Amino acid sequence: MDIYWSQVNIDELTGSGVVYFNSKMEMLEGLPCKMYKLTYQQSLWTHCHDYFQIWYVAKGSFMHTVNHQVYEISKGDIFVIPPFTLHSVTIAPQVEIEIYGCEFMPSFVNERLQGMPVENNFFDIAFLEHFLRKEMNVQSKISLDGVTEVTVRNVMKEMLMEYERRLPFFQISLKANLLVLLSILVRQVNGEIIREGFEKLEKYRGIMTRVVDYINNHYDEDLNLNTLCGISNLSRSTFCNLFKEWTGKTFNRYVTDLRILQAMSLLKQPELSVTDVCYSTGFNELSYFCRIFKKYTGISPTEFRKQAIK
Secondary structure, rough: OOOOOOOOOOOHHHHHOOOOOOHHHOOOOOEEEEEEEEEEOOEEEEEEEEEEEEEEEOOOOEEEEOOOOEEEEEOOOEEEEOOOEEEEEEOOOOOOOOEEEEOHHHHHHHHHHHHHOOOOOOOHHHHHHHHEEEEOOOOHHHHHHHHHHHHHHHHHHHHHHHHHOOOOOHHHHHHHHHHHHHHHHHHHHHHHHHHHHHHHHHHHHHHHHHHHHHHOOOOOOOOOHHHHHHHOOOOHHHHHHHHHHHHHOOHHHHHHHHHHHHHHHHHHHHOOOOHHHHOOOOOOOOHHHHHHHHHHHHHHHHHHHHHOOO
């Protein structure tokens, strides 16, 4: 995915007539996030700011221009503007509007996002990367379906209430709701991927349910990929990919986790020896069982049993 983090010369921008809004002036000290509700707003000439901006429209309509492309924003729409993006808003004088606004610095999502770029495997970048695409039409107008619109409106109302009341620990609630809001919008702008994932899930639901049930019922036997591929009638690579998507774990990891959990349960039974437990859970090699058990739990099976009995 091509993402960017615009850096601009503010002096050049303001010298050319562009209005620049600075987070240090716009936000509370020590809180890189701001909430507001607009029931009246004059048109805004071309401007930019060093923070993200989200507007949800509960009433009215206006024209939103981003990088010379014009979008009509009306009730039920939302847009996300990344930092240093040139845009303008044109609102007719007679139009009644109701807009919920959220402005935040990337550092409010995670302090490490204060400076960009960050490494690709940094998890929290997922909250923002979809709004940093070069294709600005992705986030310049997002039309929400009925159910999603209600959810978004409620989340933003909750954020506004927290921001205005400022009860103890309101910052925690504000951030939690922002992450919820961003996660909803990420799904909205990736609707095609969501639909493909759902279709794939439904297509293989019966097969993967049968596979997982088989593993859960035969964990104490010699399980291998060839057996499971035969049951599912899938190739080895397709099976491995689907299994990880379905369970969140690789085949080997899932089986090992299951066996360790069963071993922990059986070790609480004094009449069973550690060797009995080893073979009853499908490990079939005592030294390997003890090594893996300690890796998972931090203690040996014998020590685990002593503590469990106590």
